[in-house]
Amino acid sequence: MAEAQRIYLAKKDVEKAEWISPPPSAPLVPKSNLMSETVEPNGNPVQFMHGQFSTKEQKFRCYSCLPKRCRNFYCRCLVWMFCVLLLFIVAIVIAASILYAVFQPRIPKYSVDNVQITGFSLSLDATVSSQFTVRVRMTNPNKKIGIYYLDDSYLGVFYTGTEICRGELPAFYQGHKNTTNLNLVLTGTNVQITSEMVTLLKEQKQLGSIPLHLKADVPVKVQFGKVKTVKITFRVHCDLVVVRLHEDISVTISTKKCKVKL
Template sequence: MAEAQRVYLVKKAVWKSPPPSAPLVPKSNLLSESVNPAANPGQGMHGQFPTREAPRYYSSPPKRRHNFCCLCLYWTFCLMLLFIVAIVIAAAILYAVFQPRIPKYSVDNIQIMSFSLSSDATVSSQFAVGVRATNPNKMIGIYYLDESYIGVLYAGTELCKGKLPVFYQGHKTTGNLNVILTGTNVQITSEMVALLNEQTQQGSIPLRLKADVPVKVKFGKVKSMKITFRVRCDLVIDRLDENTSVNISGKKCKVKL
């Protein structure tokens, strides 16, 4: 009989690792049964996904050139303002010291040297106009310049024109100026001819004298820039006969700058 087979039982050793001292994953990161991943896309199967911090951008500091331009503009504005203030103060001082007044002008007499009205309604004329110019200022002289204009108009049409003489007028003085005005072949309308004939019969012919007088004003030893006095005189004369001194029945003059 064959030898009975022996069975040997060997007890297998089981190695038991010691329990961990701390959990590998914090309990707060574990997925709770009440969390719905679809409703919280920021959570995964093992908890919330870590979020990445948005990058921060830093603006570069302003350039020095920009600051320099702003500084230049600021100082330029300040200098211009100071310059304007200085001019205003100087003008106020000059006005207070010299007390400037506008000159006065008037028409003393008019002599008709020639006046002809042709059949084609053209007028040729020459007037001698006596103008009185008065400087009322005590400390201001007036230089009359060469670019002046003086003319006589009828119904808005210039009949003749001329220029004032160039001269210097001192303080508190009055000058009598005799100015020759000439006009040749000045065209007027038939209505103006009829009106002129009617007014001549009535002895009341309205004329308008216009003068643009460029001058330079002298304050002490200082001479100003060119300024222009605008003289407008409304006159009424009795006739336009040649080689006669007409009677001025009405005159009114205004002077503006």
């Protein structure tokens, strides 16, 4: 009787254990997809799970798995590329230094010597029509450099930020140590201005102090010996103060200041 009871209890424990234990199930991801294998240079296989290493670490492991001869080749290539780039930069610096020492380039000088107003009218609808004749002095101070002035230049006269007339420079060649004076005609027709600008202009005409701004974009090619550069543009800005804006009279310039930039 005792033996039968012990057998019953054993079967009951077994059934309870089977009821508690979950049935075995297949893995969600096949093992072959979780594991990867690579071979080190010494021939030993190495397994690791995907996601165990970051992308940077995996690239490093791949690089470390390359034969030593290949790694040395890549390193030598990088060193040679760096050396060639460094030599190229040094050669450019040396060539520029030699050119500067030989030719001693200097930026041309520009100034406005005279302004003559051949037409200026202010309409009741706050429009301005004007025609200026401006004498521009252009100086090339270089002893060994010539300047080719190109087409498509621009020259404009501004009053309080508004362009009132415009013109352009002619195309010509300026030799070494040369000064050229040009009389340039600038015109503007029915330029709209504000009522505040009209009031300000009348006040400044009475005071005899009218500020004008002359702006020029001058495309040129510079010649070093027999070699011409690509097209570069000089930016000229001149601040002028004239005493009046009367027609057919050479206007007196009380203040003038010009700057040149590339």
